[in-house]
Amino acid sequence: MLDYYLFPISYAFLTFPIAAMLCAIPILVLQYRKHGYFNKFRGVLLYLFLLYLMNALYLVILPMPASRHNAPMSSCAQLIPFNFIQDIMAETRVVWSDPSTYVRLIKERAFLQVVFNIALVVPFGMFMRYYLRKSWLTCLVASLGLSLFFEVTQVTGIYGFYDYPYRLFDVDDLFLNTLGGMIGFVMARWASSHLPRLDQEVDLSQKRVSYTRRAIAFMVDWIVLVPVVLLLGVLNVPGAYFLATSVYFVLIPYLNGGRTLGKALVRIRITGAGEHLSLREIGIRNGLLYLVFGGVHVLFMNLYFPGILGPMYLVGLFLMDACVFVHVLVCLFGRKQRLLHEQKSGTDHAIT
Numbered sequence: 001m002l003d004y005y006l007f008p009i010s011y012a013f014l015t016f017p018i019a020a021m022l023c024a025i026p027i028l029v030l031q032y033r034k035h036g037y038f039n040k041f042r043g044v045l046l047y048l049f050l051l052y053l054m055n056a057l058y059l060v061i062l063p064m065p066a067s068r069h070n071a072p073m074s075s076c077a078q079l080i081p082f083n084f085i086q087d088i089m090a091e092t093r094v095v096w097s098d099p100s101t102y103v104r105l106i107k108e109r110a111f112l113q114v115v116f117n118i119a120l121v122v123p124f125g126m127f128m129r130y131y132l133r134k135s136w137l138t139c140l141v142a143s144l145g146l147s148l149f150f151e152v153t154q155v156t157g158i159y160g161f162y163d164y165p166y167r168l169f170d171v172d173d174l175f176l177n178t179l180g181g182m183i184g185f186v187m188a189r190w191a192s193s194h195l196p197r198l199d200q201e202v203d204l205s206q207k208r209v210s211y212t213r214r215a216i217a218f219m220v221d222w223i224v225l226v227p228v229v230l231l232l233g234v235l236n237v238p239g240a241y242f243l244a245t246s247v248y249f250v251l252i253p254y255l256n257g258g259r260t261l262g263k264a265l266v267r268i269r270i271t272g273a274g275e276h277l278s279l280r281e282i283g284i285r286n287g288l289l290y291l292v293f294g295g296v297h298v299l300f301m302n303l304y305f306p307g308i309l310g311p312m313y314l315v316g317l318f319l320m321d322a323c324v325f326v327h328v329l330v331c332l333f334g335r336k337q338r339l340l341h342e343q344k345s346g347t348d349h350a351i352t
Helices: 002-035 040-061 083-092 100-109 109-119 122-130 137-155 173-195 211-234 240-255 261-265 280-302 309-334 340-345
Strands: 268-271 348-351
Touching: 002 040, 040 100, 040 137, 040 348, 083 109, 083 173, 100 109, 109 173, 109 340, 122 173, 122 280, 122 348, 137 173, 137 280, 173 280, 211 268, 240 280, 261 268, 280 340
Parallel strands: none
Antiparallel strands: 268 348
16 A cells, blocks of 8 residues: 555655746745745745645546546545545454454554545645644635645546546545644644744845845846847837837836836845935946946847958957856855946845
């Protein structure tokens, strides 16, 4: 029976790295948006919860039938409450009048199935209590909802993917799973006194804005801006790149307190020497980054350089990019170093 559970668990661990990479940016954005910073312990908890959910789902749906056109089962639902008690009584070799035989229970399929169904949702209840700080009633409803999701997934043949259900909808599972969630909730109340307290005495004004956070904002900004630049190019607007970047990275941050869409998403803003960011400060900062550094690359792709000018321009770009790369590495590992465009403009980042 142990092999029956090890098969889906092994698949969950094998596919977890892929899911972890896909969820990395959403998890970071979620933490930045909700808490203002990235708590490493909270990040570990979220990834453990993701791994748990994958294990739980795989245990429910694996192994799958060999073909989508599977044969129907004789019955696809067990709707008698507490039928698991009858199953244990019928299958067990325990002599209830002889306590020495009770140890046989741990080898019985029906009993182990009950234990598994309870244990399946225990981590969910612990997460609801410790991480989300939810009440017992919310945990009860959420545990029941998770169990119902599992059962509906089974009884619908993974929502119609298979011709017929290949696992039984069991009303006892709803009860046992929900019980497991509540056991986890109670366990977390005790365990929380022995675990680190999240966000205790955190001063966001003293938190450094990481390069990871800035990189996410950068990616979001360009996801927004690239279609605009392409559209302006299709419309034959002169200087499409320079026009779009000037508006998006200079004018909008100046009018919006140092925030672009990407920076607003991860709750950071550009700050200047004074209380309000000046047009000169944001113009020098993002002008150097996007209009000068980015602009020379755009010009190389859009202009024709006759004769030896093309190779010379390309060599110049390579040398400039190499210098910028080294400069970024020095700032990245030096931690207290600021990038050139920040030094020249007197700007920095702050958490909002």
